[in-house]
Amino acid sequence: MSKTKAPRLKKNSQAAEVWQSLIHRPAAVIAMIGCAIILFLAIFADVIVPYDVAIRQSGKIKLLAPMTTDIYGKLHLLGTDNLGRDITARVIHGARTAMEIGLLSSIISLVISTILACLCAMLGGWVDNIIMRIVDVISCVPGMVVALAICAALGNGIPQLLVALTISSLPMHIKMIRSVALTVAKKDFVESAVALGANPWYIMVKHLVPNLASVILINGTAQVSINIMQGATLGFIGLGVKAPTPEWGTMLANGLSYTMKNQYMVYIPGIVLCLAALSINTLGDCLRDALDPQLKGKA
Numbered sequence: 480m481s482k483t484k485a486p487r488l489k490k491n492s493q494a495a496e497v498w499q500s501l502i503h504r505p506a507a508v509i510a511m512i513g514c515a516i517i518l519f520l521a522i523f524a525d526v527i528v529p530y531d532v533a534i535r536q537s538g539k540i541k542l543l544a545p546m547t548t549d550i551y552g553k554l555h556l557l558g559t560d561n562l563g564r565d566i567t568a569r570v571i572h573g574a575r576t577a578m579e580i581g582l583l584s585s586i587i588s589l590v591i592s593t594i595l596a597c598l599c600a601m602l603g604g605w606v607d608n609i610i611m612r613i614v615d616v617i618s619c620v621p622g623m624v625v626a627l628a629i630c631a632a633l634g635n636g637i638p639q640l641l642v643a644l645t646i647s648s649l650p651m652h653i654k655m656i657r658s659v660a661l662t663v664a665k666k667d668f669v670e671s672a673v674a675l676g677a678n679p680w681y682i683m684v685k686h687l688v689p690n691l692a693s694v695i696l697i698n699g700t701a702q703v704s705i706n707i708m709q710g711a712t713l714g715f716i717g718l719g720v721k722a723p724t725p726e727w728g729t730m731l732a733n734g735l736s737y738t739m740k741n742q743y744m745v746y747i748p749g750i751v752l753c754l755a756a757l758s759i760n761t762l763g764d765c766l767r768d769a770l771d772p773q774l775k776g777k778a
Contacts, residue, residue, distance in 0.1 A: 493770075500769035507765035513758030520574040528568045534723040537563035542741055557747050560733060566744070569725040570751055576726045577755065580637065581707040584644035589699050591645070592652035593691065597683040599653075600660035611657075614650045622647035626709055630718040637720055640713065644706045652698055656691060663690045693770040700763035704756045711752055727752045 501507040520527065540549040541563040548554050557566040599607040617625065629643035663669065664687065672682050688695075713719040714728030722729070727748045734744030 497766070497769045501765055504765055506761055510758045510761035510765060513754060514762055517574055517578060517755050517758065520571050521578040522575075524572045524575045527571055528565075530568075530572060532565050533568035533572045533725045535564060539563065542737070544741075545743055545747075558741075558743055560730070560744055561737060561741075564723075566730075566747055569730060570727070570747065572725040573727045573730065573748070573751075574755070576637070576720060576724060577707045577710065577752075580640055580644065580710040580720075581703040581759075584641045584648070584706045584710075585699050585702040587641065588645045588648045588652055588702065589695055592649055592656055593688065593695060594683075595649075596653050596656035596660045597687050597691075599657050600664040600687065601679050601683060610653070614653050617646075618650040618654075622651070623709060623712070626713060627718065630713055635718060635721045637724075640710055640719060643713070644709060647709075648702055648706065652702070655698060656694060659691055659694050660687055663687055666690075697763060697767045697770065700759060700766055704759035704763065707759070708752070708756055 501511065524530070537559075540551075540555075540559050541561055543549060543555050543559040545558040545566075546554070546556065547558060549559075555565055555567065557570065559565055560569070595610050599610050625647040626643040629646060630639055633639040633642065666686075669682060669686050672686060677685075710719060711726070711728030711731070714726045715732045717732070719728055720726045730748035731745060731752075734741070734748070737744050
């Protein structure tokens with residue numbers, strides 16, 4: 480009799496397992512929808528509403544309530560601000576500003592942190608000591624204070640915000656990624672590559688970084704939300720983007736003087752900012768749960 484081989488079960492990739500875990504969690508699905516809406520608004524802001532509408536001022540239509548039609552017959556879905564600018568247009572283009580600040584600063588910070596953390600794990604010795612002592616010095620000051628000092632010194636603008644938020648978030652990422660990189664660097668496949676004389680940069684790219692992908696992804700998702708909130712905070716106190724660029728924190732600051740009669744000027748950007756941060760944070764938490772072997776019962 481011929482022996483029949485048992486069919487092999489196809490093992491899903493980690494990405495497929497993570498996706499399956501996310502789509503079966505209502506909170507993750509809602510968070511992904513929220514993040515998708517924010518990204519859609521940021522990418523297609525100019526298609527949805529022209530940028531000129533977001534910065535156009537008119538004294539004849541200022542402080543209109545939501546769902547009000549102006550003297551020109553145009554409906555303002557979320558009303559207008561104290562300068563007659565359409566709040567709907569400013570919220571939409573503010574999404575682009577928020578994602579530009581949050582995503583770019585997080586990506587730059589993670590790239591620099593990953594390189595430095597891998598250098599610490601691979602080279603050790605004086606390289607590790609110098610990098611970590613600098614990180615310890617920066618860590619002594621809260622990240623928001625570091626960002627405030629940098630923005631105060633460099634002035635307003637998106638490039639200045641990117642520099643400030645990148646530097647302020649470096650210490651946390653370097654410490655977290657380094658702790659995992661040290662563990663990976665002691666694995667047999669890394670030690671074998673070192674023994675065979677492989678180039679340190681090759682080892683970092685080929686072996687370290689792929690095994691750090693999960694912690695980098697989780698940290699990056701959380702940092703996007705943090706940077707959006709910090710960027711809005713800096714805009715709220717006048718150290719954010721330059722006027723008249725639409726930005727949620729600046730919109731909150733502009734509405735403070737009108738909270739008694741025109742509360743929508745504060746409520747609308749505040750609610751949008753909270754929902755954006757909540758969506759990104761929730762997605763980050765769900766990604767952490769999906770990527771953590773202990774939480775999946777595989778440890």
